[in-house]
Amino acid sequence: MSLFEIRTTVARRTKILWLCLFLIPVVWQLWVPPYVGLADNGDFAKVVGRFGLTPADPGPQPTFHFFHRLWKSDSNALWVSPYWGIEVLLAQVALWVSRATLFDIRWLGLIHVLIFAGAAWLLIQKRIAANAFAVLALTDAAYVTYFQSFYFDAASIVFVLLLFAAWWSERPWVMAVAGFGFALAKAPHAPLAIVLALILLLERKRKYLPAALALLVGGGYMLSQTKDEYKATAYYNLAFFKLGAMDGGALDALKIRPEDHRLLGTHAFMPESPAQNEEWLKRFYPQGGYGNALAYYASHPLVAAKIMWADLSTEAPQIRAVNLGNYERSTGKAYCTLSTGFGWYSAAKSWLFRAMPWHLFLLVPLAIWVIGNRPLLLAVLAIGGYEFAIASLADACETYRHLLLFHVAYDLLIFMAISEIQSKRTSSV
Numbered sequence: 001m002s003l004f005e006i007r008t009t010v011a012r013r014t015k016i017l018w019l020c021l022f023l024i025p026v027v028w029q030l031w032v033p034p035y036v037g038l039a040d041n042g043d044f045a046k047v048v049g050r051f052g053l054t055p056a057d058p059g060p061q062p063t064f065h066f067f068h069r070l071w072k073s074d075s076n077a078l079w080v081s082p083y084w085g086i087e088v089l090l091a092q093v094a095l096w097v098s099r100a101t102l103f104d105i106r107w108l109g110l111i112h113v114l115i116f117a118g119a120a121w122l123l124i125q126k127r128i129a130a131n132a133f134a135v136l137a138l139t140d141a142a143y144v145t146y147f148q149s150f151y152f153d154a155a156s157i158v159f160v161l162l163l164f165a166a167w168w169s170e171r172p173w174v175m176a177v178a179g180f181g182f183a184l185a186k187a188p189h190a191p192l193a194i195v196l197a198l199i200l201l202l203e204r205k206r207k208y209l210p211a212a213l214a215l216l217v218g219g220g221y222m223l224s225q226t227k228d229e230y231k232a233t234a235y236y237n238l239a240f241f242k243l244g245a246m247d248g249g250a251l252d253a254l255k256i257r258p259e260d261h262r263l264l265g266t267h268a269f270m271p272e273s274p275a276q277n278e279e280w281l282k283r284f285y286p287q288g289g290y291g292n293a294l295a296y297y298a299s300h301p302l303v304a305a306k307i308m309w310a311d312l313s314t315e316a317p318q319i320r321a322v323n324l325g326n327y328e329r330s331t332g333k334a335y336c337t338l339s340t341g342f343g344w345y346s347a348a349k350s351w352l353f354r355a356m357p358w359h360l361f362l363l364v365p366l367a368i369w370v371i372g373n374r375p376l377l378l379a380v381l382a383i384g385g386y387e388f389a390i391a392s393l394a395d396a397c398e399t400y401r402h403l404l405l406f407h408v409a410y411d412l413l414i415f416m417a418i419s420e421i422q423s424k425r426t427s428s429v
Contacts, residue, residue, distance in 0.1 A: 015124050018131050022120040023113070025139035025342050030109050030148055034331045036141070036339045037067035037105060037148030039324040041398070042269075047091050047150040049079035056102055057329060065335035066325045067148070071103040082227055085152035086159075086184040105148050112147040115158040115181075122165035122174070123415075130419035137411040141339050142319045142346040145326050146404075152186040153404050159185055160383065160405060163196075164412055167211075167376050175200075175211035183218025187226045189405075192386045193219030199382060202375045229278060232285035233268045234395040236275050238293060241267040242396035247303060253296040255286035267397050290394065297393060304393060309357075311392040311399055317354040318400035319346045319407055349407070360410075367417040377416060384409030 029036050040063045048054070054077040055068035062068070094108040116138075123134055138161065146154045159181035166174035183193035197215035200208050235254075243250040244264045251261055268275035275281050286292060297304040326339040352359060364381070371377045384406050391402035 011126075015121070018124045018135075019117065019121055021131075021135050022124075022139060023117060025135070026113055026116065026144050026147070029141060029144050029339065029342055030113070031106060034327055034333075035067075035069055035106070035148070036145055036326045037069065037109070038145045038151065038321075038326065039064050039067050039336075040150070041321075041324060043152070044150040045077075045079060046081040046083045046085070046152070047088050049077060049081055050088060051091065051095060052078035053103060059329045061335070064323055064325070066329040067145075067327055069105050069148070069328055071105065072101070083187070083230060084225065085155060085186045086181055087150065087152045087155040090155060091150060105150075108150070109148040112154055112158050115162055116147070118174070119158065119161040119165040119178075122162075122169040122171060125419065127419050127422040129422055130415055133418050134415050136345050137415070139342060140345045141326070141341065141343040142407070144342065145320075145339065153401075155181065156185040156189060156405060157408060160408060163211075164376070164380070167200075167379070172207040172211055175208065176214045179211045180214035180218045183215050184222060187222050187230060188390060190219040190222035190226070192383065193222075195382050195386065196379055199375050199379045202378070228285045228289070229281050231289060232281045233275060235285060235290065235293075236263075236268040236273075236281070237396040238394060240264050242307070243293075243296070243303075246307075247300070250296060250300075250303075253299075254292045255288060257284075257286075260284065269397065293394065308388070308392045311388075311403075312353070312360065313357045315392070315399040316357065316388075316403055316406070317350045319350050319353075321398075321401050349410075364413070367413050370417045371420050377413075380409050380412050380416065384413070 042063055048071065052073050052075055053071040054074040055062050056070040056072045057068070059066065090111050091108055094105075094111055095103055098104060098107045120134070120138070124131055143157055146157055159178050162178035163175060163182050166172075166178055179193070179196070182196075183190060193215045197212040197219070200212040200215065239251060239254050239256050240263045243254065244256075244261075251264070263274070266273050268281075275284070288295075320338055320343065322338065323336055325333075325336045327333045327337050368377065368381075387403060387405040387409065391399050391406070395402065
């Protein structure tokens, strides 16, 4: 065996070892009892309703309190949601593979894990510190619990990681698949997919054209399918639950009808809210839509800054949803109990955001200085910036949960900085 063959064999075995280090924490959390996942906040119906699935053991409270592993068919649960994401296709594949009377969500978890494993394989390099950080950050319970859920966010996480990893390792066709998956993950990410396509074109490499096209086509399709009712729900929350409470004049700027001003202080998910009526919601959404909100922020920049600082200080530290349980009811644990294993990193990051939210304004310039001028860096900053701005300025409910990709981008930024530091140290030796 030649020296080159020996080195190649050692490198591949080392890479396999690192992949195992990525997967062991994931497997331990998802498939070693007690199994963990994420409770339903009411969004699961967007996926399971299409297949007529309902929890096999719903208990007195089927949402929020406990994670449901087993699901049964129920014709009464059949509902075709007007909202669609690629998670529907992933669930359909999992159901086809399962072919059992009761559907075990671990099959869907397996599909998410396989995509995640592909991303991990492409991320692994010869830089120990960067690999170790990626293992610590990306296998945290804050992300892994999503793998055993029907949230559209589960697809967003795995596909954005695969897109980044493929871009990082220059695998153009994997980028195209990952980009298309990410663009189709959920409608609010469609504009971001188009932005990423434009950044990708900055590479000026022909091999990246399929990926850019996939992002553009996928993002364009999702934008074309986004109904005003979907926007109206978030607009209702923004008007009555956030901006209206801060500035009484904001309701007029948002073109809210005078007779609806009485709804100040409510949000769309309250049982008594008129937003529960689809016809009312269609009439409520004003002409100009979110353009009105953009114009308001442009004329009131201090209000926008105040909102974003408040969310950075209070919402960003809530990395894990404390109102969504991670365990099954059969474990006997209290409702809304979070898993404690493999949550050390998110706990430390949560403390950092709570104690020193301003550290972000030091970290980002420092990372830019270390990493240098790279389109991939611009893409990561776009992901984090877009996610934070949309979650903070375009909605008012569950802001902490909608900052999910902001936290993913934060971790990828640190990963890139560590890798670059190691690379420079190695080349200087």
